[in-house]
Amino acid sequence: MTQIVEMKKEMRAVTSVWRRAGRRIGLVPTMGALHEGHLSLIRAAVAECDVTAVSVFVNPTQFAPGEDFERYPKTFEADLGTCRELGVDTVFAPTADEMYGPGAETYVMQERLTSVLEGASRPAHFHGVMTVVLKLFHIVGPDAAYFGRKDYQQTVVLRRMVADLDVPVEMRVCPTVREPDGLAMSSRNQYLTANERSQARSLYEALTRCRELFDAGDRRAEGLREAMRERIAREPDAQIDYVEVARPDDLNPAQSAEPGDVALVAVRIGDTRLIDNIVLGDDDT
Numbered sequence: 001m002t003q004i005v006e007m008k009k010e011m012r013a014v015t016s017v018w019r020r021a022g023r024r025i026g027l028v029p030t031m032g033a034l035h036e037g038h039l040s041l042i043r044a045a046v047a048e049c050d051v052t053a054v055s056v057f058v059n060p061t062q063f064a065p066g067e068d069f070e071r072y073p074k075t076f077e078a079d080l081g082t083c084r085e086l087g088v089d090t091v092f093a094p095t096a097d098e099m100y101g102p103g104a105e106t107y108v109m110q111e112r113l114t115s116v117l118e119g120a121s122r123p124a125h126f127h128g129v130m131t132v133v134l135k136l137f138h139i140v141g142p143d144a145a146y147f148g149r150k151d152y153q154q155t156v157v158l159r160r161m162v163a164d165l166d167v168p169v170e171m172r173v174c175p176t177v178r179e180p181d182g183l184a185m186s187s188r189n190q191y192l193t194a195n196e197r198s199q200a201r202s203l204y205e206a207l208t209r210c211r212e213l214f215d216a217g218d219r220r221a222e223g224l225r226e227a228m229r230e231r232i233a234r235e236p237d238a239q240i241d242y243v244e245v246a247r248p249d250d251l252n253p254a255q256s257a258e259p260g261d262v263a264l265v266a267v268r269i270g271d272t273r274l275i276d277n278i279v280l281g282d283d284d285t
């Protein structure tokens with residue numbers, strides 16, 4: 001039986017009962033529009049924890065004016081059905097007014113990590129993400145929280161926040177789930193027209209090319225970046241935002257690529273901005 005909770009106070013009451021009973025609490029933060037990527041996180045949480053909460057909240061503070069907040073897909077009834085099927089105990093779905101009380105003006109800031117890559121294109125994005133995730137951690141008090149590796153920089157930023165602010169939560173990062181042709185699952189894929197969808201394959205093909213060159217012994221990071229740019233540039237509607245080969249923990253650009261480094265791409269296909277990444281020397285992405 002999956003319970004729906006809309007109020008923070010009620011969510012705290014639910015989890016405090018779980019905590020007193022000594023149960024391991026898993027949290028899967030989402031913005032809804034659940035796809036196979038989310039499902040893999042929920043399955044991991046249900047398998048590893050005694051009780052699982054899934055939050056469904058399209059967080060306004062992580063969108064800049066002009067981004068897709070208004071049109072972000074909302075499929076709450078279907079999401080609820082999915083959570084029921086997967087054995088989720090509680091779906092936490094607050095309104096924006098409930099989540100951010102009147103006059104809210106306190107945000108979580110982080111220095112360098114939030115200003116590169118995604119942060120360079122979306123300057124306030126990670127402040128909104130960190131703030132809502134820290135609030136969810138306070139409200140739910142999970143033992144473990146589940147995130148997808150597809151949002152690689154988000155996982156690095158959140159791990160840093162958890163370490164810096166002594167948040168007692170285990171961060172679990174699960175592999176990217178892909179469509180049969182390699183496109184990373186994303187709620188934003190549904191914005192793509194058929195023609196754009198076919199061009200969107202170029203992100204994973206570029207990353208795969210990077211991996212092939214790396215596996216063949218090419219360690220020149222700039223050469224790997226160039227190979228990715230070259231693949232993406234073949235698509236008429238693709239505009240590269242960034243292509244990078246970076247160190248895994250601090251996201252500094254690599255000069256000479258090493259196993260564990262991460263290749264990251266952000267590309268606009270028509271009006272839709274897509275991101276993807278793979279970890280070099282690791283086939284599980």
Ligand code: PAF
Nearest residue numbers: 029030031059129132151
């Ligand atoms: O990855 C997402 O869907 C969001 O950034 C998150 C973590 C749910 C915070 O709103």
